[in-house]
Amino acid sequence: MNWLDTENRYGLVSRVLHWAMALLVLLMLGSELWMEALEDLGKANLMGLHKSIGVLLLALLAFRLAWRWHNRGRLASPSHWRLAARLGHLALYGLLLAIPLSGLLAAWGxxxxxAFFGLPxxxxxxxxxxxxxxxEETHxxxxxxxxxxIGGHVIAAFAHQWWLGERSLKRMA
Structure with a gap:
């Protein structure tokens, strides 16, 4: 099993970071919907978990960006899609940073x-x-x-896989 990315496949670290962060982001987005439906006590408990996972996502983002810098330029991609992919990933990374920071500022306000799983x-x-x-509004x-x-990212992944024949899903699976 290869830890580093190659020209044909993402390495284990990149894949674990991608899927772990994807699941955590979906959990976070879903928890916002659940909190709106809960009473005060359940909402407070879920909010503590929500904040902890947000801090965890910030830490994972920092590690992921460092890992990506370490692995830069290894995967081959068609030049005509490179700019769109970079802009899309830049927007995702920007939101992965801005959303937790805006949440922390709202909590501070x-x-x-x-707390991070109980650690203040x-x-x-x-x-x-x-x-x-x-x-809160920004968040x-x-x-x-x-x-x-996320919707655009998923559509692009499927388009690369089946329409363009690039097997991008296989590289990330």
Whole structure:
């Protein structure tokens, strides 16, 4: 089993990071929908988990970007799709950074702390209403944009696999 990417296939580390982050992002996006339907107690418990997974995604993103830099340029891709792929991935990485950061700022503005699976990262403090409102709205808009980018990413993966015959799904599976 190859840890590093090759010209024909993503390495084990790249694949595990991709699929782990994809599952966590979908869990996070889904948890937003669940929290809207829950009562206060269940919502508070789920919010703590939501924040912890958001912090975990930030850490995984940092590792993934470092790993990608280490593996840069190994996979071959057709030149006519390279710019679109780079822009799409740049947008995904940007949202993977901006969504958790906006959530952390909203939590800070709310006066509630942020813990990483019980380990305090941001302590509780006074409510800063304008900060909370601005970044809650930003967080929600960015999450909705993430749904659109995920849809585009999935469509592009299937198009590369079956329409263009590039076997991109096999490289990532």
């Amino acid at each position: 709310s006066g509630h702390g942020v 990262l941001i302590s509780t403090g006074p409510e800063i209403e304008w900060l909370e409102e601005a970044f 929600e808009v960015l999450a909705n944009l993430m749904w659109l980018l």
